[in-house]
Amino acid sequence: MHEPIPEPDIFRAVSHSRTTLTELMIPSYANFGGKIHGGILLSLMDKVAYACAAKHAGNYCVTVTVDGVNFLQPVEVGELVSLMASVNYVGHTSLLVGIKVIAENVKSGFVKHTNTSYFTMVAKGEDDKPTKVPGLLLESAEDARRFLEALQRKEIKARSEREFKEIKTNLELRQNISALVGQRCQLGFAL
């Protein structure tokens, strides 16, 4: 019997799935301090990440991990938030979507960069199992730089997760208790 012939690789350009979502920040999005809830922004980021990943994959996608979410500046009611997403990297079934979030004061036109975050998404087939995504056609030096950056990020994250797992497994309270000296905590139990 003959081996099945592998399907030829399909490549899709970064520009094919580049997506921008823009939304006006209304009063019901605000927290008790009058600023926009972080959860509202996270939900918008998840939406744009989905749209961008699904466009590239041509399939339904799920969110697996979220990295780099730091809300550096508060977003105010009345500001126009734009979330710009593009596929930075693809693996076999996973994609890394980079999202830049900006908020514009519609009256003054002042624009601030609130954060850049990275969503790892996985494409799923009809059987609900991870399915292969098209390769990425890098159309510019910037696309290539982002792909390389994503590779480095993936490697650093895997290394850091391995190291932290080892630290957690071997963490001995008595041996490490001196590290609490100078920290803002008190022992409320006898060791």
Ligand SMILES: CC(C)(COP(=O)(O)OP(=O)(O)OC[C@H]1O[C@@H](n2cnc3c(N)ncnc32)[C@H](O)[C@@H]1OP(=O)(O)O)[C@@H](O)C(=O)NCCC(=O)NCCS
């Ligand atoms: C994501 C999910 C499909 C992974 O399933 P799995 O059986 O572990 O699949 P695999 O081991 O084949 O991994 C699939 C891909 O996900 C990637 N992946 C899995 N866990 C990951 C993690 N923690 N971080 C980054 N990538 C991860 C793998 O590297 C692989 O990528 P590749 O094919 O490009 O190499 C599965 O865990 C799932 O469905 N999770 C729920 C997702 C969801 O519902 N999200 C909505 C929020 S509630």
